[in-house]
Amino acid sequence: MLDKGIRPDNNACGALAVGLCDGGKVDLAYELVIGVISGRQFEDSTLVYNALICGFCSAGRIDKALAIMSFMRRNGCRPDLVSYNVLLNYFYCDEFMFEEAEKLLTKMEDGE
Template sequence: MDKLNYVPDIWAFNIYLNLLCREKMIDLALEDFHSIVKKGRDPDVVTYAIMIDGVCKVGRFNSAVGLWKEMVGKGLSPDNKACCALVVGLCEVGKVDLAYELVVEVIKGGNVEFSTLIYNALISGFCRISRIDKAQAIKLFMTKNGCEPDLVTYNVLLNYFCNELMLQEADKLFKKMERSGIRPDVYSYNQMIKGLCNTNKPDKAYLLMVNKMEADGLVDAVSYNTVIKAFCKDVILERLTSCLRIWVGRGLHQMW
């Protein structure tokens, strides 16, 4: 086409750029992307989405941010794919604040129907940096914006609450999850079991495993190992406490 002096339309450019990005030929893709305008074509939202996704997948996040700002600066409205590529890419490397900062206006605008993948990436990112207030605010907003939390959303929050030993919050979330018609999976239950065992409640963890998980066919090796380890730890502590009582009772501590 170049030899014949034919200038491809933007649709053809997008197909070519998508191919280059899939093959991880990013430098060539960027070179051709920057040559589009010189050839008399203007990149559209699809073009930017392809490029942002491509550079994110090879870890060139500064390029992704630059492309995003260029797109917004031209007055183009990011679509779900462009937002998804940017947010997921940045959140995976811990740049959750930057991801939120760049898409917050798009979220508030309400003109783009965001997928759960975008919300879940932000929720997970904020949970990883212990910003649970922000994570919960995003969960609340996604519901108001017509995007219902899914199993991944609940599991991310369950993982945080159980790791932080916030068992009351975890229990509330678990019940809300069931009321919403979302069936917990083995990961959901294992998070609850982990939380119960880490707060010295192996008996409750065992009952949850037997009465709920086994009944639904969801128990796995992780479930058993977590409970067994907790019971072993409980027995060891009990024996240690008994030894200490005898030690103190016989006055042996005074001879030490």
């Protein structure tokens, strides 16, 4: 799309990110989204960020998921309940990382 000069809107970018992440192609989804975001070709969308966060958590790459959450904040897009739930599910249910989950809950309560 981008090579042909077609700029995806939020819905198209969200659909591509969700589809690619569901298909296990998280790195490709990340490249697409970051390319579009860095070109400021669409508004920041929690749907797109959440798809990436979920995809990287599913792939066991929590460091990348947390980096996306940080990137999301820096770009003025506030994490929502879904953002936190995905990470908390990973910390509590998948990896039993209770201290990290508590830190995340504190951030969530503080509105960070």
